[in-house]
Amino acid sequence: MPVIETDFAAGGTQRKGLFDELVAELNAPQSSGQPVVEIRKMSRDGLRHVHVIWDKWDGCPPERRASIIRDAFIAAKGAEYEKSIAITIAATVPEAQDAGLLPFEVKPSRRSTYDLTARHKAYQVLLDEGASPLGTAWHPLLAFANPEQAEDAVRRLKIAAPEFEWGVVEIRPSLN
């Protein structure tokens, strides 16, 4: 039987790629798209919760995601800042929606997308906005933590693709 030895950095190339991209995002945040990094300051002891919503977590085991986030925060913001992070949540967009973190979904109305060419355009503008193609719907999943963020996206989409009717739908996930 072969003996295979791995180390903590198992999955090295994937880990390094995610780490580098996350550090770059923390150092120079983009105005839209992924990853979405939400830093929530808690009321006790200056602690923080960090959510990183990112389709690139797909295929990365849950137990590796947290260490990538913590290492990226050390690199971008320093060790003291990282110590203030009590909780990390790393999720793809569909996982985050399933966990109830992104209850406000933005999508085109069904009647405005019967035409195949129109569907392609809707697909592309949603991707440009940071939507996830990992879900099961015909269109990428664009979802947000609060209604204000969703309405902002609707405004941008109405400019990018005014031929569609864009709307916000609140999704209630199963909790467990």
Add this chain to the structure above:
Amino acid sequence: MPRFLPDRFAVECVREFERAADERHADATRLADAGRRTGAIYLYGYVVEVLLKAAFLRLAGHADDEPISIGVLWGYVGQKPTSMARSFGLPGAKNLHDLVAWAELLVAYRASRPALVYPDSWFGKVLARNVLVVSQRWTEGLRYHKNVAYEHELVAVRTACKWLFDRRTEL
């Protein structure tokens, strides 16, 4: 018109959990002393559950009076890939009353943060052992059954719960 009991509940938060643990521990002890063994175990189990939840919520940074939703609890101990339990390689809980899942999460979380490691290395092991003692003899489904617990079962649960209750600020 006076409000009914559920209408007088305070918001569910760390402080309310801690006070509820005090109250249910006193209730359980009265039942145990009166020989109502199954009823006592039923309440001791909830005491342990609430103590573990309050301990983890404090570590996670929730203020004493911050409302805690069911979704927040699932986010910590659930089985979804986004849960804290899963981020430690733990299986997570199918049920929010899963005492062992809460204890595993608490011990793993402390072990992962140098500033939060228990001062004595045995503490986490004894904590886990005491939670296991209770979880083997308790389920929230007890209320549906007429069985009378043995004296030795009550002694085991009472002793384990007391260990956790006496150290509730150190968990």
